[in-house]
Amino acid sequence: xxxxxxxxxxxxxxxxxxxxxxxxxxxxxxxxxxxxxxxxxxxxxxxxxxxxxxxxxxxxxxxxxxxxxxxxxxxxxxxxxxxxxxxxxxxxxxxxxxxxxxxxxxxxxxxxxxxxxxxxxxxxxxxxxxxxxxxxxxxxxxxxxxxxxxxxxxxxxxxxxxxxxxxxxxxxxxxxxxxxxxxxxxxxxxxxxxxxxxxxxxxxxxxxxxxxxxxxxxxxxxxxxxxxxxxxxxxxxxxxxxxxxxxxxxxxxxxxxxxxxxxxxxxxxxxxxxxxxxxxxxxxxxxxxxxxxxxxxxxxxxxxxxxxxxxxxxxxxxxxxxxxxxxxxxxxxxxxxxxxxxxxxxxxxxxxxxxxxxxxxxxxxxxxxxxxxxxxxxxxxxxxxxxxxxxxxxxxxxxxxxxxxxxx
Amino acid sequence: xxxxxxxxxxxxxxxxxxxxxxxxxxxxxxxxxxxxxxxxxxxxxxxxxxxxxxxxxxxxxxxxxxxxxxxxxxxxxxxxxxxxxxxxxxxxxxxxxxxxxxxxxxxxxxxxxxxxxxxxxxxxxxxxxxxxxxxxxxxxxxxxxxxxxxxxxxxxxxxxxxxxxxxxxxxxxxxxxxxxxxxxxxxxxxxxxxxxxxxxxxxxxxxxxxxxxxxxxxxxxxxxxxxxxxxxxxxxxxxxxxxxxxxxxxxx
Numbered sequence: 315x316x317x318x319x320x321x322x323x324x325x326x327x328x329x330x331x332x333x334x335x336x337x338x339x340x341x342x343x344x345x346x347x348x349x350x351x352x353x354x355x356x357x358x359x360x361x362x363x364x365x366x367x368x369x370x371x372x373x374x375x376x377x378x379x380x381x382x383x384x385x386x387x388x389x390x391x392x393x394x395x396x397x398x399x400x401x402x403x404x405x406x407x408x409x410x411x412x413x414x415x416x417x418x419x420x421x422x423x424x425x426x427x428x429x430x431x432x433x434x435x436x437x438x439x440x441x442x443x444x445x446x447x448x449x450x451x452x453x454x455x456x457x458x459x460x461x462x463x464x465x466x467x468x469x470x471x472x473x474x475x476x477x478x479x480x481x482x483x484x485x486x487x488x489x490x491x492x493x494x495x496x497x498x499x500x501x502x503x504x505x506x507x508x509x510x511x512x513x514x515x516x517x518x519x520x521x522x523x524x525x526x527x528x529x530x531x532x533x534x535x536x537x538x539x540x541x542x543x544x545x546x547x548x549x550x551x552x553x554x555x556x557x558x559x560x561x562x563x564x565x566x567x568x569x570x571x572x573x574x575x576x577x578x579x580x581x582x583x584x585x586x587x588x589x590x591x592x593x594x595x596x597x598x599x600x601x602x603x604x605x606x607x608x609x610x611x612x613x614x615x616x617x618x619x620x621x622x623x624x625x626x627x628x629x630x631x632x633x634x635x636x637x638x639x640x641x642x643x644x645x646x647x648x649x650x651x652x653x654x655x656x657x658x659x660x661x662x663x664x665x666x667x668x669x670x671x672x673x674x675x676x677x678x679x680x681x682x683x684x685x686x687x688x689x690x691x692x693x694x695x696x697x698x699x700x701x702x703x704x705x706x707x708x709x710x711x712x713x714x715x716x717x718x719x720x721x722x
Numbered sequence: 723x724x725x726x727x728x729x730x731x732x733x734x735x736x737x738x739x740x741x742x743x744x745x746x747x748x749x750x751x752x753x754x755x756x757x758x759x760x761x762x763x764x765x766x767x768x769x770x771x772x773x774x775x776x777x778x779x780x781x782x783x784x785x786x787x788x789x790x791x792x793x794x795x796x797x798x799x800x801x802x803x804x805x806x807x808x809x810x811x812x813x814x815x816x817x818x819x820x821x822x823x824x825x826x827x828x829x830x831x832x833x834x835x836x837x838x839x840x841x842x843x844x845x846x847x848x849x850x851x852x853x854x855x856x857x858x859x860x861x862x863x864x865x866x867x868x869x870x871x872x873x874x875x876x877x878x879x880x881x882x883x884x885x886x887x888x889x890x891x892x893x894x895x896x897x898x899x900x901x902x903x904x905x906x907x908x909x910x911x912x913x914x915x916x917x918x919x920x921x922x923x924x925x926x927x928x929x930x931x932x933x934x935x936x937x938x939x940x941x942x943x944x945x946x947x948x949x950x951x952x953x954x955x956x957x958x959x960x961x962x963x964x965x966x967x968x969x970x971x972x973x974x
Contacts, residue, residue: 461972668872
């Protein structure tokens with residue numbers, strides 16, 4: 315099992331022993347209905363008893379909400395929270411400005427569908443920052459074997475391998491952080507958002523790792539995850555992967571220096587899927603799609619990937635659905651080659667990220683086969699993938715430094 | 723007889739020398755104009771590069787670009803640097819200005835009724851324009867072909883490669899017709915051939931798309947008829963890859 319040098323999972327230490335409990339906690343809520351806002355008010359009061367809380371919401375609390383001595387409402391800044399499927403740079407910036415204005419030492423930013431977050435989850439997030447001198451606390455929700463696949467395939471393994479932080483959802487929906495982390499996030503958000511008209515994504519784990527801040531992942535129970543709306547997988551994957559690749563490019567001096575000796579986990583044998591399972595039908599269809607993608611895109615992939623990876627992909631495209639399995643080390647190398655091609659602009663970046671989608675779906679196909687609908691096996695496959703990324707890190711470091719030596 | 727041959731040779735030599743003497747100042751003026759404006763271009767490009775580097779132009783451009791966008795300014799820049807691209811554009815614009823000034827000086831050294839001045843020089847500029855059209859068309863064809871190929875593969879269309887090939891040749895045929903028209907070669911024959919070829923490719927593509935994505939279109943129409951209300955979050959394309967009775971995959 316891989317070691318997690320920065321992040322760990324802990325919900326212990328009550329608020330009573332808080333080192334920073336004297337200072338107030340700022341909680342930023344997204345826009346909610348009156349009923350949901352009242353629920354959140356009650357839940358926060360229950361999760362943080364006796365704690366001075368500044369509650370920032372773009373909505374007005376209903377009049378029948380029970381008054382609380384410890385919860386104080388504050389005005390939201392002019393820019394409303396994004397309330398999308400993940401927090402964006404403007405959310406961090408707004409929260410940091412509010413925290414500075416009101417002198418809050420701990421900040422909790424909650425995303426869309428926050429009503430589904432449990433009292434225990436709220437408590438765990440705030441408590442880790444308040445009492446355990448943690449600078450960044452990220453939640454880990456209870457997810458099914460087929461949930462958060464982009465995080466499992468790409469975001470978590472890359473963040474784990476390059477920034478040494480084993481947080482399973484590096485693009486958080488809810489997050490708690492300290493005031494110094496808020497300052498750093500605000501600075502990063504200003505750099506990103508000064509010229510951009512859109513809502514750029516921010517990678518708090520990478521920022522914390524570069525600043526040598528303490529990052530912790532806390533169990534937050536179940537939560538309803540908001541949907542990204544009408545955007546299709548291709549454009550969303552391109553946006554998220556592109557943003558992460560840009561961040562990796564910007565922080566190359568950091569992750570090339572840090573060394574973590576993590577060996578790859580032995581790959582467990584996949585469970586043969588029965589003829590009647592839903593997974594097998596899905597795996598068949600997706601394996602067929604990959605075959606078609608390989609025939610059409612091998613010309614573009616050959617500009618990015620070395621011959622051994624192309625050969626492995628060819629073998630994968632010829633494999634029947636019953637034995638379709640993308641090895642974790644192959645997926646890790648493919649992603650690293652795409653990161654490098656993104657950095658070197660080997661081909662147009664939009665084309666590059668578009669060409670990654672079928673390969674990602676090949677990993678998803680393997681994941682379906684490996685997980686076989688079981689959450690434990692799914693988690694094991696995700697950890698194997700993360701360990702393969704960590705084990706293949708010298709490959710990307712070498713290629714980054716001497717790209718010509720490995721040119722395909 | 724010998725005298726006559728000698729006279730004819732002397733006459734022809736004299737004519738050639740006269741032409742050369744009239745040609746050389748024009749050529750020298752052309753070369754001088756190109757050289758001077760190249761030097762000016764070099765200085766200007768260097769100045770622009772320093773100015774843009776000081777104002778962090780690359781960082782500003784990078785921050786303003788959307789990553790998922792297929793066309794970004796930085797993608798066309800050499801060595802990933804928009805500053806370098808702007809500097810090179812300034813440099814080459816100066817060289818082009820030098821060539822234009824040189825051609826004008828070259829043209830001025832001939833009399834107005836001279837055959838060279840009347841036909842060759844305008845044709846040279848047309849030739850340059852045609853080369854530029856071919857170069858741009860080729861770049862555009864490759865870019866569009868790749869965009870269509872990736873988009874079609876990700877949309878799981880069966881005829882992705884065929885579509886990409888068709889788009890590529892559509893643009894190439896259009897480019898070739900434009901270049902020939904610019905050079906005044908072929909006249910109506912080119913127009914006619916282009917019309918037939920372009921129409922043929924469009925018809926072929928229409929048939930291919932119509933036949934190849936018949937199921938896709940019918941599914942899309944059925945979906946829009948069956949679902950008059952705005953699509954539910956559960957049907958988001960980003961979260962589920964298909965609506966077959968398989969396991970629900972949540973990518974985000």
